[in-house]
Amino acid sequence: MADPHQPDFGLAGKTVLITGASRGIGRAIAEGCWRSGADLLLGVRDKASVADIVAGAQAAGRRALALRMDVGTLAEIRNAVAEGHKAMGRIDVLVNNVGIGTEAPPEDVTEEDFDQTVNVNLKGTFFVSQTVGRLMIAQGGGRIVNISSQAGTVALHKESIYCMTKAAINHLTRCLAFEWARHKINVNSVGPTFIWTDGTRPYLSEAKYHDATLNHIPLGRIGDPIDVVGAVIFLASPAAGLITGANLLIDGGWSLG
Template sequence: MQRHAPDFSLDGKVTLVTGASRGIGRACALACAAAGSDIILGVRNVAASADLVAELEGAGRKILAVELDIPNNAHIAQAVAAALTTFDRIDVLVNNVGVAPGNLAELVEEKDLDEILNVNIKGTFLMTQAVGRQMIKQNGGRIISISSQAATVALRGEAIYCMSKAAINHLTRCLAAEWARYNVTVNTVSPTFIHTDGTAPFLSDPANRQATLDHIPLGRIGETNDVVGAVVFLASPAASLITGANLLVDGGWSVA
């Protein structure tokens, strides 16, 4: 019996990454491009992303940067329309945009509640809906949302953020069930604390860093490459039978 190696290539694909200017989003764009995909960068400031565009183009990929202010539905519609004008299709969506202003539950202000729910839940849904409609038309696609271990474990001072990520995980299961008949897979990747500009202030405090490490059986803070490996896998043909899944990249935090 002939055996074939699994296919992790994204050759010929078009991937849209939201929040692509830095951190996990930037790393996802670079990793998907390295795997062979052309890239649509969803960013707040197109001009400020010129260096990333140049880096990706230097790797031989076709790149489009689009202004994207989530959850502004008009921005989402314009970004998707621009992407389709340039590429005619979107094969992979990486939902990366999210916010996490933390506070003890009894001290949470309504403006912070609104921001988290609007960006993390409403924004993720509207972005997924807009791209999902196109994927249904083209009878195929991969949707990957960057969730968090916070959807699975309780983090003190992050009740609203945890709630929002749990909502994304369940939305993912619902959409996976609805869109499977269109050959659209929908999954989440849930990282632990990852070294990024956003986590740097928290992790630079030795007490915070040690408290975090105490929860991670593998004994280290994550790097963006730990996350993007999971994203490329779920976007690739190797994951064609996976949908409705939540892939934890948490060093064992959730099972410790």
């Protein structure tokens, strides 16, 4: 029985669906969620890429299933969510993690880059939310956590389209929170700064790039995936029950300048 005097930060008994769980922040979130007691649904393009996460979760007594899901294709979203829901019986938490970005000055952005970034980052986030949201409405509630970025709040060099989509995700978060509060669905987002991942390591390992980045972060360090994991688990947990429509910046103070 929950202690009314102690916040509950656990996810025991919850089923969490995470998109883009094969690497980087998504992989770290998946690991953190099962270690916090959750069962896992992992939406990925290659199911073999998360075989070790599935095995680790199952060895700890959790249920875990990889789902083939390209968030740029509505049919795949719907098929994957239906498969996951049938296997688990419910989806309590959705983490919209998938995101891409192409670096280019705005005068050089191609239509292909524009369409692909919007399709994955914004359209994908919306339709995964819609598909899972319908199930959450039917079951009487749930949590959605969108992985946004500090780029949704501040401008970044050569990242105009990426920044645009993340700003849109921040407002989509507020809109869905407003629409679905009556269904007891909490919708929030988190906005990380630069995080050490396989994708960012080649850039951040260059001294000039690293130092220039660090100059924007008052707390004086690049983020680690666990910094994002903690925020996501908090927003997915009972402890955040009265929080909805918020964007929690994990930026070390970047946006303060």
